[in-house]
Amino acid sequence: MLSKQKLIKLISNSLKISEDEISFDSKINHIEEWDSLGHITIMFAIDKATKGKASKIVKLNDSNGIEAIYKLLKKNNLAE
Amino acid sequence: MKNFIEIAFGSKKINIQNICNKKFGKQKSNLILSKTGPKFIKICNSNENSLTLAIKAFIKLKNKNKKINFKNLIFVTENNIRNYPGNSFLFASKCNLSEELNLFDINSGCTGFVDAIKLADKFKDNTLIVCSETYSKNISQFQRNVSTLFSDAAAVFFYDKNKFKVINEKSGYKKNTYDFITSKNKNLTMNGKKVFDFVRTVVKPQLSNHLKLNKSKSIKKIFIHQASKVIIDYFKILFKSKYIIPTNIVKRGNTVSATIPVLIFDNIKHFKNEIILCGFGVGLSYSLITLKIND
Numbered sequence: 001m002l003s004k005q006k007l008i009k010l011i012s013n014s015l016k017i018s019e020d021e022i023s024f025d026s027k028i029n030h031i032e033e034w035d036s037l038g039h040i041t042i043m044f045a046i047d048k049a050t051k052g053k054a055s056k057i058v059k060l061n062d063s064n065g066i067e068a069i070y071k072l073l074k075k076n077n078l079a080e
Numbered sequence: 081m082k083n084f085i086e087i088a089f090g091s092k093k094i095n096i097q098n099i100c101n102k103k104f105g106k107q108k109s110n111l112i113l114s115k116t117g118p119k120f121i122k123i124c125n126s127n128e129n130s131l132t133l134a135i136k137a138f139i140k141l142k143n144k145n146k147k148i149n150f151k152n153l154i155f156v157t158e159n160n161i162r163n164y165p166g167n168s169f170l171f172a173s174k175c176n177l178s179e180e181l182n183l184f185d186i187n188s189g190c191t192g193f194v195d196a197i198k199l200a201d202k203f204k205d206n207t208l209i210v211c212s213e214t215y216s217k218n219i220s221q222f223q224r225n226v227s228t229l230f231s232d233a234a235a236v237f238f239y240d241k242n243k244f245k246v247i248n249e250k251s252g253y254k255k256n257t258y259d260f261i262t263s264k265n266k267n268l269t270m271n272g273k274k275v276f277d278f279v280r281t282v283v284k285p286q287l288s289n290h291l292k293l294n295k296s297k298s299i300k301k302i303f304i305h306q307a308s309k310v311i312i313d314y315f316k317i318l319f320k321s322k323y324i325i326p327t328n329i330v331k332r333g334n335t336v337s338a339t340i341p342v343l344i345f346d347n348i349k350h351f352k353n354e355i356i357l358c359g360f361g362v363g364l365s366y367s368l369i370t371l372k373i374n375d
Contacts, residue, residue: 039273061273061274061277
């Protein structure tokens with residue numbers, strides 16, 4: 001199960017930026033590093049962290065920020 | 081062992097790392113290449129095209145195996161050199177092949193080789209499968225997501241009915257995704273994010289199902305289309321514990337329908353017993369088979 005903090009850490013690691021540079025409210029267009037390659041890396045990391053279960057969430061790829069990703073993961077019992 | 085397959089690449093070598101370093105700086109360049117894969121790609125020069133590459137590969141094959149005998153020819157390409165006829169007719173004439181041949185052209189992307197194997201398996205006689213792609217001719221100026229990825233290459237594969245047999249197959253496409261990899265007026269565009277999403281939500285589950293339905297101790301290897309390094313890494317993480325997943329994306333780049341035969345050529349030691357071939361891409365579509373190889 002991913003917590004809010006673990007998700008922020010996972011995303012900052014994926015984008016190769018400091019955790020201080022993002023917050024729960026951060027959206028794609030707020031972060032320069034969150035381009036299409038960055039987004040793919042995030043999805044990759046989430047699938048890996050959930051052992052592939054997140055790949056069943058069809059709308060996850062269309063999420064436009066951390067909160068939206070977290071809500072979808074929580075709805076599918078993959079976040080606490 | 082390689083007497084049924086040959087490959088040929090475009091002769092112009094492009095240093096992707098240098099171009100990216102200049103455009104994006106070294107740090108960002110390393111990040112991009114860690115996702116895309118190749119540091120160098122090979123593309124056609126002005127005298128080369130999908131037909132000349134295919135002929136080059138075929139001559140190499142004929143030189144090492146003079147006994148190949150086929151009654152069908154399937155030419156797979158998205159880069160026919162004429163609107164019509166398809167490349168199969170030009171190839172057959174230029175290679176002085178029998179006028180009794182059945183000629184087929186498939187306009188298919190990264191699933192093309194697997195689609196051709198499915199067809200070849202249904203024919204009564206042996207088939208020569210040719211996959212030849214020159215995406216570089218559809219890229220007029222540098223684009224980060226495509227210029228860093230695609231090499232131009234051809235592969236010829238002799239489908240001997242005594243040697244190969246398709247055990248089972250599965251294919252499909254996703255509606256309204258045709259814009260995500262497309263070329264209009266010779267201008268290639270690709271939405272990498274959407275393609276990756278297709279891989280996550282369609283290809284991966286279909287491949288998992290295919291593996292479940294084909295639980296055989298002899299199936300140990302999956303030859304996956306070399307789309308990009310990030311996608312191969314993704315499959316490796318999900319399936320590596322049970323399967324060998326050969327890769328050559330860093331060395332060769334993405335050669336569209338030729339990637340799987342080029343991968344077979346580079347990993348011939350793994351091409352035995354029963355294997356899975358998994359193509360996916362333009363459409364967006366996927367094509368999967370279990371192939372039995374008799375030594």
